[in-house]
Amino acid sequence: MRELGDGSWLRMAAVLAAALLAGCAGAPSQAPPQAQAGIFYPPLPNPPRIQHLRTIAGERDLKAPVSGFIQFVAGNDSKAQQLKQPYGVGMYEGKLYVVDSRAPGLAVFDMARQKFSLVTGAPNGRMKRPINVTIDSDGTKYVTDTGRDQILVFDREDRFVVAYGSEGQFKPVDTAIAGERLYVVDIQHHQVQVLEKRTGRFLFKFGTAGSKEGELFHPTNIAIGADGDVYVVETSNYRVQRFAADGKSVRTYGEIGSEIGKFSRPKGIALDRNGNLYVGDSAFQNVQIFNNGGRLLLSFGQPGDDVEGLNLPAAVAIDYDNVQYFRAYANPRFNIEYLIFVVSQFGPNKVDVFGFGTMAGMDYPSESGSTAKPVAKLEH
Amino acid sequence: MKLNIAGKWMLGALLLIAARSGVAGVLAGSAHDFANAGWNPGGKVCVTCHTPHGSDTSVADAPLWNHKLQTTTYAQYSSPTLKASVGQPGGNSKLCLSCHDGTVAIDSFGGNTGSTMITASAYKATSNLGSTLNDDHPIGFTYDTALAKLNGSLFDPVATAATIGTGTTSKTGTIASTMLFNGKLECSSCHDVHNTFTVGAKGTGMLKMDSVGSKICMACHNK
Numbered sequence: 001m002r003e004l005g006d007g008s009w010l011r012m013a014a015v016l017a018a019a020l021l022a023g024c025a026g027a028p029s030q031a032p033p034q035a036q037a038g039i040f041y042p043p044l045p046n047p048p049r050i051q052h053l054r055t056i057a058g059e060r061d062l063k064a065p066v067s068g069f070i071q072f073v074a075g076n077d078s079k080a081q082q083l084k085q086p087y088g089v090g091m092y093e094g095k096l097y098v099v100d101s102r103a104p105g106l107a108v109f110d111m112a113r114q115k116f117s118l119v120t121g122a123p124n125g126r127m128k129r130p131i132n133v134t135i136d137s138d139g140t141k142y143v144t145d146t147g148r149d150q151i152l153v154f155d156r157e158d159r160f161v162v163a164y165g166s167e168g169q170f171k172p173v174d175t176a177i178a179g180e181r182l183y184v185v186d187i188q189h190h191q192v193q194v195l196e197k198r199t200g201r202f203l204f205k206f207g208t209a210g211s212k213e214g215e216l217f218h219p220t221n222i223a224i225g226a227d228g229d230v231y232v233v234e235t236s237n238y239r240v241q242r243f244a245a246d247g248k249s250v251r252t253y254g255e256i257g258s259e260i261g262k263f264s265r266p267k268g269i270a271l272d273r274n275g276n277l278y279v280g281d282s283a284f285q286n287v288q289i290f291n292n293g294g295r296l297l298l299s300f301g302q303p304g305d306d307v308e309g310l311n312l313p314a315a316v317a318i319d320y321d322n323v324q325y326f327r328a329y330a331n332p333r334f335n336i337e338y339l340i341f342v343v344s345q346f347g348p349n350k351v352d353v354f355g356f357g358t359m360a361g362m363d364y365p366s367e368s369g370s371t372a373k374p375v376a377k378l379e380h
Numbered sequence: 381m382k383l384n385i386a387g388k389w390m391l392g393a394l395l396l397i398a399a400r401s402g403v404a405g406v407l408a409g410s411a412h413d414f415a416n417a418g419w420n421p422g423g424k425v426c427v428t429c430h431t432p433h434g435s436d437t438s439v440a441d442a443p444l445w446n447h448k449l450q451t452t453t454y455a456q457y458s459s460p461t462l463k464a465s466v467g468q469p470g471g472n473s474k475l476c477l478s479c480h481d482g483t484v485a486i487d488s489f490g491g492n493t494g495s496t497m498i499t500a501s502a503y504k505a506t507s508n509l510g511s512t513l514n515d516d517h518p519i520g521f522t523y524d525t526a527l528a529k530l531n532g533s534l535f536d537p538v539a540t541a542a543t544i545g546t547g548t549t550s551k552t553g554t555i556a557s558t559m560l561f562n563g564k565l566e567c568s569s570c571h572d573v574h575n576t577f578t579v580g581a582k583g584t585g586m587l588k589m590d591s592v593g594s595k596i597c598m599a600c601h602n603k
Contacts, residue, residue, distance in 0.1 A: 131483060264454075
């Protein structure tokens with residue numbers, strides 16, 4: 001009898017024995033997504049607006065869960081690529097794009113085919129410290145890179161096209177698209193530069209360093225509303241400033257403070273089709289929702305390593321077109337209207353996917369319109 | 381909790397504020413001196429990290445979609461200590477990382493490309509740092525006598541003396557008392573964010589000990 005070098009013979013014998021005992025081993029059954037209860041904001045029995053659907057930390061979250069038996073035979077898959085330090089996020093035609101600053105690269109989660117890939121951009125578009133991604137309606141992707149101080153443009157098939165930004169021109173943290181214009185947040189010069197999105201040609205800029213209206217300090221993330229207004233998060237001014245499309249300041253939202261409705265380390269921003277602002281705060285580790293007039297509607301998310309916990313959240317993104325890929329995770333009576341992605345830079349759960357919607361059979365109070373300020377009831 | 385320690389150090393820094401800039405031992409003129417930036421809120425240096433709370437904590441502007449509130453303020457940078465996995469930055473370090481994320485402030489050191497930021501992805505209790513010092517130094521782990529024994533080339537933090545700072549602004553104690561927070565190693569174990577107990581001119585990272593000859597490394601690593 002040959003010498004048993006490693007344990008493989010033993011393992012195979014065990015497998016054989018188990019197979020004989022168990023009969024045909026069918027395909028591992030995939031556990032149905034958790035849809036019974038749910039994590040809601042505000043929590044039940046209040047009429048919920050948002051449900052936490054799922055969390056994605058890396059390649060492992062795409063694979064069908066395998067039974068412990070298969071793992072014993074085939075071995076653990078420890079080579080799966082997990083997200084290291086993500087910041088930006090966007091979704092297009094069933095593919096979830098997460099910018100991983102530390103990989104460095106653009107992680108692509110193909111939800112339809114359940115496949116993962118990492119776009120590094122090599123050779124000419126190799127990313128150095130990518131931060132955010134903005135995806136146009138035709139699939140063109142604009143990735144900001146604070147290591148190269150350039151915007152890297154990728155096409156619909158994720159191939160590198162061209163880089164915008166000459167030396168010293170800007171340090172781009174985020175971009176936003178409005179028609180043919182690309183608004184670029186330049187954190188180095190505390191301004192927003194507007195380029196022609198197809199050529200990168202400089203059009204105009206607005207904002208100077210400071211804290212008065214019209215001035216910016218450490219602007220980071222940007223979003224464009226349905227009316228064309230530009231919303232810029234100024235992390236070091238602890239506020240969101242709203243500009244008209246030509247760069248004229250309209251108003252500011254928020255101020256520094258630890259109370260609800262204020263900001264401590266605001267970063268990510270997204271707008272829904274009703275003009276509500278979703279602002280992520282890295283210090284509070286939550287997302288606060290304000291109506292267009294500046295009134296706080298709700299805050300969701302909390303710090304923690306639980307599935308729904310946020311850990312130094314960065315970008316916030318809203319998507320109306322890809323709800324079908326996550327609907328299975330929702331409570332069957334909760335009708336999802338759009339998705340909210342929140343990316344955490346640290347912690348075990350990097351990308352949290354939330355769904356905004358309404359629960360069947362519950363009465364929802366009408367939207368704000370009254371000027372009366374209701375006094376809140378504190379629960380103890 | 382961290383405000384107490386910070387409060388004491390802040391007091392020390394305020395007492396020592398001098399006209400000179402960029403000198404170790406003084407917040408003014410250091411890399412964390414935000415007063416000269418002239419931005420909101422009116423040159424107040426401290427609010428960047430010490431978010432103020434308003435005196436009026438009534439909730440007149442209650443969130444419209446959730447009138448039943450649990451709290452009037454948010455906890456900042458909290459992290460669950462019970463469930464936190466090894467190497468995840470604690471509340472102390474999260475404050476640093478919230479700005480040093482590659483956008484507002486740099487997140488790489490050693491002058492190398494990309495984000496060579498500190499996480500503990502490569503953390504192993506028995507590994508030696510070796511030659512790749514431009515790689516990550518782990519944070520967010522408990523550095524105690526047991527770890528020192530397990531590792532074999534670390535000093536016992538409660539039994540080894542350490543001096544941070546220089547000249548008149550220096551402090552002597554053990555590794556644990558001068559550098560650790562709740563027994564854990566965090567960003568501020570090596571970097572004094574208020575530039576009080578530091579060595580070196582502006583731009584050297586507000587380190588608590590000299591980096592010349594890797595003295596700061598050898599405070600804990602027995603090489």
